[in-house]
Amino acid sequence: MTIAANVASVKQNINLALARRRASPVTGDTVKIIAVTKNQDASAVQVALAAGLIAAGENRVQEAVTKAAQVTAPEWHLIGHLQTNKVRQAVPLFTLIHSLDSERLALEIERVAAKHGKRQDVLIQVNVADEDTKFGIAPGEVEALARTVDALPHVRLAGLMTIAPYYDDAEKARPHFRELYRIFAHLKQAKLTNSSIEWLSMGMTNDYTVAVEEGANLVRVGTAIFGPRHY
């Protein structure tokens, strides 16, 4: 299959999942696909753009910076962990940082974004399944970090992200997605003044249809578009 055909089939699967989803007042009825281009070269980004996608997702800052010098994408998304010493490179490039996971990181993003005269959009990464191997904060810490970010003039909280545990049976991920949706809906009700809680980033190749059924409006898909990564 060509990449364009893969993108078409991902879109169709998303539409079928949306039809199964109960209408969601909190995440709307459209889903944006992020083409996860990590470990793919810049030409893969080009092909994804040609297939109609506008957002490229990378999990390493340096890899994204290198590719962005070779190909122009309308949006670059950082989906991997961000170390404070990489914030200086990350802020000028990324439309959305999905991996905010500490107050310290938020303050560093604020400092760098202020210098650039940018308002940096971020998602808080939540470790819903409480896995030791995953980054992200505990569900109970989300509101406090959200309030901290809400007070920062150059950082804008735009929603939540999670990476579910990998299961052969994607159904098993459903409770984790449902939990993140619950936290998201709660956050939308919280009286935040400078935030815009609109994006719920959950679902990857293995489980994006389940994530969409549970309310995702941003999915991060690599393998289903580009095939297996070669490490």
Ligand SMILES: *Cc1c(COP(=O)(O)O)cnc(C)c1O
């Ligand atoms: C690699 C990666 C993805 C995409 O994974 P696939 O299984 O190839 O779709 C999505 N999200 C994050 C955070 C990733 O690191």
